[in-house]
Amino acid sequence: MSDDSPHSSNGSSSKGWLDKISQIFNDEPQTKEDVVDVLAIAAQNDLIDQNTKNMIDGVLEIADLRIRDIMIPRSQMITLDLSDGPEKFIPAMIESGHSRFPIVAEDKDHVEGILLAKDLLKLLIDRDKEIIIKDLLRPIVVVPESKRVDSLLKEFRQNRYHMAVVVDEYGGVSGLVTIEDILELIVGEIEDEFDLEENQTDNIRKVSKHVFMVQALTELDEFNAFFNSEYNKEEADTIGGIVLHQFGHMPEKGEEVEVGGLIFKIHTADTRRIQQITVTVPKFDEEGSES
Template identity: 30%
Template sequence: MSFLTINGGLLALLIILVLFSAFFSMTETVFASVSEAKIKNYVEERKTGAKKALFCVEHFDRTLTTLLVGNNIVNTALSTFALTFFMGFIRTGNLELISTAIITIVLLIFGEITPKTIGKKYNDKLVLFLAPIIYVISYILLPISIIFMGIQKIFTGKKNNDSQVNESELETILDTMVEDGEIEDDEHEYIKNVFDLNDRTVEEIMVPRVDMVAIEDTTSIDEVKNIFIREQYSRIPVYHEDKDHIIGIIYERDFFEAMAKNIELKNVKQLMRNVLFVNKKMTVDALIKTLQESKTHMAIVSGEYNDTLGLVTMEDALEEIVGEIYDEHDEGSVKQKLITKINDNTYMVDGDMFVSDMFEEIGLGEAPEGASKLSTWMFESQEDLPKIGDKMTYISCFTDQNENGEYEDYAKKIVLEIVEVDDRRIETVKVTVDDATEEEVEQFEESKEDE
């Protein structure tokens, strides 16, 4: 057998081993990155190879061990035969070093980087093709894999809790799914809003006491009818003497059904249903569960001294996920714009806008703790009933990125002026933002300490 024949055979063997290395590397990336949900869809669609792909993903530890064992066997053989191959060409004492360098470069380019890039990009297409092959190889290498998995359990334990995904990791996965086109932007927004339910409290989404429509238990039946027609609410709280003593809720449906059946109503108490009270610090996700368990759609929000702070509905909670919900009583079909920019430092803001949303929209750092809607925040800061022209000033100190991407400290003076009031309710506020001086910051901090 000639020299050329031997080296030609070795070269062919080396190429085959590099291809095997690329195969194992690409397959590892495919199974590590492919969505299990997508594979389950393939199973439901009865696509060829889907069941074996699902088996490999559900038993990923076994699959990964098989791939790593196979890849290491191939790479070890590649290094050994490469040394023999280069002995026929290189006559120097640095043969092993040169052989190792060449094989390392070849493996990095053709055995790792390129196949893994391809595997990541086309994982959902390749998984059905690769799964049957890996399924067979996993049984061939099963004796060796069992030994390695046993060693792994000794050092890592039987259960691996690292597979649990936290919220930030899940948000990253969702962002990737949006980029890959697996979910739509609005679906992504809904899911992220669900994460926020545990961070938002009832106090932030409630209808404040000043905006509550409620009726006294002595209100005449005719007046109750007029209130339902005028306000167009499906449920109205009933109080005794004042709003701190809510005693029930009357439903529009119950009221008009009674009138249609000519039932003689002497007072609203005849139609009252039980009322649910919730604490202002309850989270929105807990509120949804409580309303579901109570089979009701409205709750009264109580303060520390059992005083009435406002009311909250299931609709308010669900709007935190899907945005504004319109029913048959809502006017218009487009959500009113809550903030309008007049110039670089002046804005007109609707009283219904959350203070946190306003701060985020304008870029004012963190909103003051406990502030919910703008109208409520300003109402609570006023000593008297709110009127047009009333002002309040707030200083916000925060750190943010400038136009060059560098972090910089900011101090903003926020002047809020009431420009529209309707029956004691603050409808519109003019917000003016300027840089705050050191003296203004000091004075503001001192005033907060005095409070």
């Protein structure tokens, strides 16, 4: 007599995802997409928690990113002018809460070095000693926009530096990148007492300065509030529904579409539904126009 008990269906289900994992590793496809599939199955079956999956996803994602994708743009760089004295440096340091500052001469294209707040503070104790800022500067590390993020992280660790100046193909300074920017791609936002609270939710996770990972089932009200967007609830209740409506078909992983100024890329999906989407917010230059 065959076993038609309720437990048999659960056993088949369990065997199904185990077979899929086994098949992937037995075939040794060596593709990132297969690894992502395994992680999704493992999370769905509580073999790993969501935080662990997010961190592994972050490690996989940085392999596809370039420094230009995560850098602090030139317009948002906090710099100090070499011609100013400590009396001007200190208020700026306190206001920003940062510990490292590019020191510039003339403009941001002329970075003379990096000043560590702790180096300056040590000398402030001795008020009789003249402080020569140029003598306190650490060497700058310059990297191209096109450099891979994972490669820079390796250099950060090997050479024990924490900040690099980013230049474009013409040699002009286009931004700044820190080791914290890279680590946040893996572990999520690293907040300290100086960080402003961000409206980050479990459904929306920041991947880089302009890229966010969003659950497709995120309610439209929550999505609109986070991105200051105005997608119409008459079309769908979730952001996944809006994206699906725009495609007009069930999209596959990697397909992109622009809706209302935001770029949506399918991160994970099956034959029936979209699961995760990456949302890219356009960058803006110093004049406020889209770059």
